[in-house]
Amino acid sequence: MGPKREPLSRERVVAAAMALADEKGESGVTMRAVAARLGVEAMSLYNHVAGREGLLNGMVDAVFAEIELPAPTADWKTAMRERAVSSRAALRRHPWAVGLMDSRRQPGPATLRHHDAVLGALRAGGFSVAMAGHAFSLIDSYLYGFVLQELSLPFNDHAGLEEVAGDILNDLPAGAYPHLTELATEHALKPGYDYADEFEFGLTLILDALQPDERPQ
Template sequence: MAAAVDLADKEGRDGVTMRAVGKRLGVEAMSLYNHVRGRDDILDGMVDLVFAEIELPELSAPWRAAMRQRAQSAREALNRHRWAVGLMDSRRNPGPATLRHHDTVLGCLRTNGFSVRQAAHAVSLLDSYVYGFVLQEVSLPFSDGEDLQELAEEIFSALPKDQYPYFTEIAVEHALQPGYSYGQEFAYGLELILAGLHPDEAPSP
């Protein structure tokens, strides 16, 4: 599984084939069937390894701090393994790290006064934000400030002057400022979500 994760980190999820994993381990692909039923088992194990990298809270930890840390840790893990974004909750056979992750996150919310329904709402909201942000983050056509500057120059050179004033404004006055990183937007959105969650005051569905 670790070999498959390493392979996916370098070549993407589609690069993980039985033959490729076998080659990485120095064995024939058929040898792998002594340990797994097929590629799906390998994908299940890969997802479980990524879940194992996410820092989990103590059940009795203050829930906002715990959910903040867990969300930040999940984002970091998904940025290390960018192929995993669309796989994390798609597997039909979750492994022990996956199950422990979900149980611990829900347990922290429940022991902090969230009802079953409120805990479900909170996890769904937080996971949607984390996965959605990372999906957008890894899809951006730039990786740092220099790339962003070059991209902006390319876009603006092709646009009619003054036709898109608000797009130009946010680029010049925000995104193109020294030290800007798109990842900084994550903390802002996360704090808004955490501020809107309340164990005893969650809105009715």
């Protein structure tokens, strides 16, 4: 009788959940809310994803799919830099993804493809298997940690930093925490400062300190 509804699918469900998460954060991804966005009831989603957890699995894999794959070039340093920059951008687009990325017991195809390409770029650059593992872990730790901090800071830009830092500094016992005060007033609250710029400093330091093994295995 009524017009036939566009049927649900895993892709449609995951896409709606991601859009919702981008707008309202991970906690905004309720089965009801996702369903409402698709014009169905909550329980219909369970036919396409394995509960909330399965939905998160799909969302994580979709984030990995957004990260540019490094080519297996000899210039591993550039490949790693670009991969890190692309990952940071994806994680900033989808703040809810940090912390979910490594927790999947059943990684999706995009996740596996991503990890394989990163390792391939390091191997092509002359890293041994073991050293490629070290480098992958180190770079990802820095990447995830930086984005985690960047996203969880209670401000987004210089103006927000000024406001929050000002509030905190005002409430401080005078003279307590001298180094913190020094950093704030003489550095972080100066006009040109942007916390986001710290990313390049650390990434460059790490990439310059990393080296392929002298005798690749």
